[in-house]
Amino acid sequence: MTADHPDRPLRLGTRRSPLAMAQAMETRTRLCKAHGWSEDAVEIVPVVASGDRIQDRPLAEIGGKALWTKELDAWLAEGEIDFAVHSAKDVETLRPEQIVIAAVLEREDVRDALIGATSIAALPPGARIGTSAPRRAAQLLHARPDCTVVPFRGNVATRLAKLAAGEADATFLAMAGLNRLGETGTGRPLDPEEWLPAPGQAAIAIESRAGDERTLTLLAAIDHARSRASLEAERALLAGLGGTCHSPVAAFSHFAGDTINLRAALFSPDGAERIEGVVRIEPGDRSAPLRLAEDLMARAHPAIAEHFAGSKQ
Ligand SMILES: NCc1[nH]cc(CCC(=O)O)c1CC(=O)O
Numbered sequence: 001m002t003a004d005h006p007d008r009p010l011r012l013g014t015r016r017s018p019l020a021m022a023q024a025m026e027t028r029t030r031l032c033k034a035h036g037w038s039e040d041a042v043e044i045v046p047v048v049a050s051g052d053r054i055q056d057r058p059l060a061e062i063g064g065k066a067l068w069t070k071e072l073d074a075w076l077a078e079g080e081i082d083f084a085v086h087s088a089k090d091v092e093t094l095r096p097e098q099i100v101i102a103a104v105l106e107r108e109d110v111r112d113a114l115i116g117a118t119s120i121a122a123l124p125p126g127a128r129i130g131t132s133a134p135r136r137a138a139q140l141l142h143a144r145p146d147c148t149v150v151p152f153r154g155n156v157a158t159r160l161a162k163l164a165a166g167e168a169d170a171t172f173l174a175m176a177g178l179n180r181l182g183e184t185g186t187g188r189p190l191d192p193e194e195w196l197p198a199p200g201q202a203a204i205a206i207e208s209r210a211g212d213e214r215t216l217t218l219l220a221a222i223d224h225a226r227s228r229a230s231l232e233a234e235r236a237l238l239a240g241l242g243g244t245c246h247s248p249v250a251a252f253s254h255f256a257g258d259t260i261n262l263r264a265a266l267f268s269p270d271g272a273e274r275i276e277g278v279v280r281i282e283p284g285d286r287s288a289p290l291r292l293a294e295d296l297m298a299r300a301h302p303a304i305a306e307h308f309a310g311s312k313q
Contacts, residue, residue: 002036003218009043010215013072013081016046017155020087022180023204027085027105027222034221045081047071052155066092073099076207082215083208088200088231089174091207093239098210102219104228105204108176110197110252112136113187116163116170120144120195123170130159130168134269135198138248140172141271156181176202196250196265199234199243203227226255233262233281233289240293241266242309249308258283266296268303275300 010031014024021044028042035041049068066073072084073096083102117123120143127144130152131137137149150168152159156177163171174197178186206222208215230253243249248267253260260281267274277299279292297310 002034003221005035005037006041009041010083010218011045011081012042013045013047013075013084015049015052015068015072017052019156019177019181020085021046023087024085026180027204027206030105030222031218035218045075047075069095072207076209079209082212083206083219086205086207087177088203088205088235089198091200091205092244093235095207099207100210100216101205101228101231102208102216103206103223104231105206105222106224107227107230108179108202109189110202111175111189111192112172112195112197112201113175113178113189114170114172115160115187116168118188120190123147127169128167130162130171133172133198134246134248135250135267136172138267138269138271138274139195139250139265142267142274143271145271156183160186174198174201192252193263196252196263199238199249199251199264200231203231205231229283230255230260230262233260236286236289237262237264237293240290240310241297243307247307248304262289262292264292264296266300266304266308268301269307270303273301273303275304 012024012028014020024044028039028044032039032041049071068090075081076084076099123144126146128148128150129140130150132151132153140147152162152168152171156173159171173187175189206219208219233253234251237251238249241249248269249264251262251264253262261278262281263278265274265276275296277292277296279288281288297305297308
């Protein structure tokens with residue numbers, strides 16, 4: 001499905017972090033390859049996102065939504081860029097009406113990695129773990145209430161440097177990010193059946209303007225159907241819970257034939273309470289993730305439920 005080389009380069013918007021730039025370059029390569037273009041058919045346009053600018057406070061405290069998407073959303077709306085490349089995990093579930101996910105790249109390794117210890121069980125008693133992700137903190141404290149969580153923000157290299165400087169004994173990073181940055185061999189992958197990743201982890205979501213048929217058609221060539229289906233299921237679950245990427249919620253999609261088994265766990269922030277559920281999703285069934293969300297909310301301890309708005313959102 002090749003297309004004519006564009007008269008003017010397509011403008012690809014991305015954050016500036018090394019991981020975001022690696023994802024942008026991967027997207028450009030895939031798109032150009034799919035259409036038989038040279039790489040100059042796509043121009044990479046980096047922006048500084050508010051989430052990158054504000055480094056000294058926990059994200060959950062900054063409060064405002066769309067920390068990673070606001071600037072790129074505006075550029076997309078104004079026609080400054082033709083499409084935006086995001087870590088799907090960082091894209092909130094409520095999106096502006098005119099913006100659509102045009103393609104989902106084939107998912108990388110969805111697992112979290114533990115860096116600094118060989119397993120959760122092997123962490124020394126009272127270990128200090130660096131993470132600013134409420135899901136990772138709660139999941140850790142659930143398994144190891146003796147550990148202490150130390151706030152750890154910044155891009156992948158910053159966090160590895162903080163660990164090396166002794167600010168924590170261990171930390172978590174997504175395997176997908178490590179792999180995309182060529183940091184292979186750093187850390188131990190955690191079994192996703194035991195340690196569930198974040199909704200959307202390891203997926204790259206490419207957004208463009210609804211109605212921009214030319215761009216939508218070009219991007220459809222690099223859409224990976226299974227990755228899209230699992231991402232949509234996880235996003236539907238998160239939307240049904242009224243959760244955000246700062247909520248203590250974990251999810252893992254596993255394919256059995258064409259059926260998706262979606263497992264999810266909700267935690268109280270201190271890890272004391274945990275609730276888990278699973279649902280089978282047949283192709284095209286859009287309501288199954290919402291049923292799981294309702295089931296989890298109905299059974300959740302108040303210390304969990306108060307962190308989710310439910311479908312009221
Ligand atoms: N919140 C930051 C973020 N957003 C996406 C990734 C990793 C790559 C991915 O999940 O696609 C990371 C870093 C991390 O969690 O280690």
